[in-house]
Amino acid sequence: MSATTTAPDGRGARVLPATEGSVVQRILRGAVTPGGAVFLLVAVLFIAVVWVNPSFGEPPQLIRFMGRTAPIAIAAMGQYYVIVAGEFDLSMGAVVATQVVIAGNYIGEDESRVLPALGLMLLVGASVGLVNGLATTMLKVPSFIVTLGTMLALGGLVRYLTGGAATGNPVDSFREIGRGGIQDVPVLDVLPYPVIILAVVAAAGVWLMRSPFGKTLIATGDNPDAAGLAGAHVWWVKTRAFMLSSLSATVAGILLVGYAGVHPSVGAGYEFTAITAVVLGGVVLGGGRGWLLSAAAGAFALELLFSFLNFQEIESTWRASVQGLIIILAVAASGRAWSLGRRPARTSPPPQPSSEQAAPAPSPNPARPGTETGEN
Amino acid sequence: MSSTTHPHETPEDVRRRRASRPKAARQLGSTALIYLVLVGVVVASAVLTAVEGRNFFSQGNIWGVLTAMSVLGLISIGQTLVILVGSLDLSVPYVVSLATLIAAGGMKGLDANVPAAVFNTLVLCALIGLVMGLLVSLLDVHGFIASLGVGLIVSGYLATNYQGSHGAAAPDVRLLGRSGIAGIIPTAFIILLVCTLIVTLLLRYTRIGHHLYAVGGNREVARMSGVRTAVPVIAAHVVCSLLAGLAGLMLLSRTGVGLPTIGSQGRYDLLSIAAVVLGGTLLAGGKGSVIGTIGGVAIFAVIDNVMGVMQVNPFLKDFVRGLVIVLAVAVYARRSVVSRPPRFGPDRVLPLPGPLAGPASPTDKEPA
Numbered sequence: 005m006s007a008t009t010t011a012p013d014g015r016g017a018r019v020l021p022a023t024e025g026s027v028v029q030r031i032l033r034g035a036v037t038p039g040g041a042v043f044l045l046v047a048v049l050f051i052a053v054v055w056v057n058p059s060f061g062e063p064p065q066l067i068r069f070m071g072r073t074a075p076i077a078i079a080a081m082g083q084y085y086v087i088v089a090g091e092f093d094l095s096m097g098a099v100v101a102t103q104v105v106i107a108g109n110y111i112g113e114d115e116s117r118v119l120p121a122l123g124l125m126l127l128v129g130a131s132v133g134l135v136n137g138l139a140t141t142m143l144k145v146p147s148f149i150v151t152l153g154t155m156l157a158l159g160g161l162v163r164y165l166t167g168g169a170a171t172g173n174p175v176d177s178f179r180e181i182g183r184g185g186i187q188d189v190p191v192l193d194v195l196p197y198p199v200i201i202l203a204v205v206a207a208a209g210v211w212l213m214r215s216p217f218g219k220t221l222i223a224t225g226d227n228p229d230a231a232g233l234a235g236a237h238v239w240w241v242k243t244r245a246f247m248l249s250s251l252s253a254t255v256a257g258i259l260l261v262g263y264a265g266v267h268p269s270v271g272a273g274y275e276f277t278a279i280t281a282v283v284l285g286g287v288v289l290g291g292g293r294g295w296l297l298s299a300a301a302g303a304f305a306l307e308l309l310f311s312f313l314n315f316q317e318i319e320s321t322w323r324a325s326v327q328g329l330i331i332i333l334a335v336a337a338s339g340r341a342w343s344l345g346r347r348p349a350r351t352s353p354p355p356q357p358s359s360e361q362a363a364p365a366p367s368p369n370p371a372r373p374g375t376e377t378g379e380n
Numbered sequence: 381m382s383s384t385t386h387p388h389e390t391p392e393d394v395r396r397r398r399a400s401r402p403k404a405a406r407q408l409g410s411t412a413l414i415y416l417v418l419v420g421v422v423v424a425s426a427v428l429t430a431v432e433g434r435n436f437f438s439q440g441n442i443w444g445v446l447t448a449m450s451v452l453g454l455i456s457i458g459q460t461l462v463i464l465v466g467s468l469d470l471s472v473p474y475v476v477s478l479a480t481l482i483a484a485g486g487m488k489g490l491d492a493n494v495p496a497a498v499f500n501t502l503v504l505c506a507l508i509g510l511v512m513g514l515l516v517s518l519l520d521v522h523g524f525i526a527s528l529g530v531g532l533i534v535s536g537y538l539a540t541n542y543q544g545s546h547g548a549a550a551p552d553v554r555l556l557g558r559s560g561i562a563g564i565i566p567t568a569f570i571i572l573l574v575c576t577l578i579v580t581l582l583l584r585y586t587r588i589g590h591h592l593y594a595v596g597g598n599r600e601v602a603r604m605s606g607v608r609t610a611v612p613v614i615a616a617h618v619v620c621s622l623l624a625g626l627a628g629l630m631l632l633s634r635t636g637v638g639l640p641t642i643g644s645q646g647r648y649d650l651l652s653i654a655a656v657v658l659g660g661t662l663l664a665g666g667k668g669s670v671i672g673t674i675g676g677v678a679i680f681a682v683i684d685n686v687m688g689v690m691q692v693n694p695f696l697k698d699f700v701r702g703l704v705i706v707l708a709v710a711v712y713a714r715r716s717v718v719s720r721p722p723r724f725g726p727d728r729v730l731p732l733p734g735p736l737a738g739p740a741s742p743t744d745k746e747p748a
Contacts, residue, residue, distance in 0.1 A: 094650075139710065146663040154702065155702065157706075160699035160701070163698070319540055322540055324532045325532060328528070328530060328533040331532075332525065332529035
């Protein structure tokens, strides 16, 4: 994957733009893509927040903020798998609500039920994803409609079973997962469990996207027909993406039990916030483009923005408007940037391949367009 | 046609003749399928209603179903246009709420203010649609994001400036909400029918209608064929927001006051998209009809009605609704996606299996 030989006439191996140049050059080039720009956005917003409220920059405050943002960041990463495969998952909020209610009612005050409950919740999450995925791939129903259906069905069922009110209360040891942390850490004061879970989920996700599954997932999102002809089991790849999404929603739900109460409305609107974060991270709706960690960074950018608005004492009702404005601007800008990142590379490629540049390129050079997607 | 056999025809000729028949004759169109499903749903509902000891076809019940159809129907017509052109509109619930507030605020309960208030409302809605259309067509923002963003902006405005009900509808407007023909067909439903007719004619017989399908089918190909791709996209979004505004006015005629959450409570964004897809329109765009959408809306209205009669728990209603959406779409989504246009024109013939393939003409030997 590091080098491709496109021409048999001895023009030699041409290095892919993703891997040419020094580390600094590569980072700079990555920062220009929408997936990289979101990290700059996070930095700018962070500076803005600290400028407004200096205490926010202190490590204990900061790590608590990260803990608060962890659920939505995990949900955003889950949504990323589905979006990069070219689908949508609108059932996320309903899955979160379901898990919260399961935790509240099944565990109750019984300490010994925590582990079985975790297993049950993961099982429920995986099966919701399986249903979403199979209905999308096997029945050929658009995923927007399938997940809308599961959202209505699951949400309705949960509200019906609970009567629409808060019920049950899990033991504190379960709530500690979302609420507690390792005490007496140097510098940070406290290291919340959500931050650890976020780090583990992110690391696992990065590993997954570098594995053959990840490559197939991106290929499937870019062009399912081509991926299918190349031998990928498109239905199974997409189904697994849906399962990952629902499992992420499950983890987010487990964390949210600690913060919020046990109420069927806990996950309301989570799907759109997650999609917003993913889109803010420069991931292209329609699939095939984007980086996993950018999605998480998008979630952080969104939360930082809300913190900034809070500190500015802007009415919280304007939050929605700002969110709307931001995603439109981000997508408009990133649409430009992806096309800028793609086309000029053909006419003026960076440093090395001068021989390639001279050729009028009658033969298509493969692997070129997709290369910005990976690990910048 | 297939029953009449010509004695001098070879099997090959029969195959050729059958293959060249228009597709609609061989296979039920998706619109026809929707209405078949609708008939099935109506029959089932009538039976279930009868079990409860009531009459589905009673005057009041029909009035109820048709009224329930009218608001979602109007929004879904607009949504159909937007989806046909390859975009999406998630902002409709907020536009609906905004329309009720602006109109109610403008009318202030006086008949004299009606024309100005209606005009202002519709112009504002059209402007919102114009903004979305420009975002989608000129800035290349995905319709999902553009409409979600615009919807969020409007919802922030609503939440900040309106806490509860606002303004009052003029008596004439309220009267309109209760009027109808013979106590069976509400005026709102007639408005829906008129809009359906106009939009159908627009799609079938005008240039912009054809361009709408072309752009929705493949924007690049449409552009290369000389279509100004921006025009149909903008037109679809403007009409969609206008119809959402009209639906808001219709709601206002029923409630009498402007409510900032009436649209989001109705979940008109997702339900209208579901109705459009239920009506046989491809979510990816380029294929579908407004007539089918109305069928989809009718299915929803009938199911809601029968659940109301059976006094189903309102939360359980959502469960049933979700199930119906997925199952109903699953029934025919498969066919509409799998069926492809013939590759070699109408008289394409598949290679014959077995010994019959021998004497066939060379064109028939092409791989399928």
